[in-house]
Amino acid sequence: MLLDIDLQSETPIYTQLVHGIVEGIARKQLQPGEGLPSVRSLAADLGINLHTVNKAYQLLKQEGYVQINRKQGVVITMDAYPAADDAYRSRLREQLRPLIADAICRGVTKEQFAEMSQAVFEEMLPKEEK
Incomplete structure (x- = not known):
């Protein structure tokens, strides 16, 4: 590992x-x-x-x-991972807030942030799911 x-x-x-x-x-x-x-x-x-x-x-x-x-x-864990419920989505939203605020302060546009998010999301997906 x-x-x-x-x-x-x-x-x-x-x-x-x-x-x-x-x-x-x-x-x-x-x-x-x-x-x-x-x-x-x-x-x-x-x-x-x-x-x-x-x-x-x-x-x-x-x-x-x-x-x-x-x-x-x-x-x-062998079991399914916990689903992305409302509590998880709320926590995720709170974790994104400081990242987005910092990006805005540094001049990153909404489009650039979305492109970076999409690229990182794609990088994380296993090859068979792309």
Whole structure:
């Protein structure tokens, strides 16, 4: 599993881990039932604190992307991921607000933002879904 972690980024490392794993799931690089490295192993591989990895795994569990148990460790959820309900859409809208505001302040047009969003969305889709 390749995770691109930027230790100099303003984005917290645990957030980068969550985003990287969710992207791996979206791209179908990580499959349901597949195990993730142990907290200690991933922390050692990335040269980060094990509490950082643990926090990322706990957030992924709360969002329904992974299951954590003592025998199997951390496993990509076999069940369907939670649907995009009204609560999710509301949270997504709130997360987009600062991105859009920053883009507007920097002179990005609505069309440019839409084009970038479309391009990133297409990049995330697995090859068989394009």
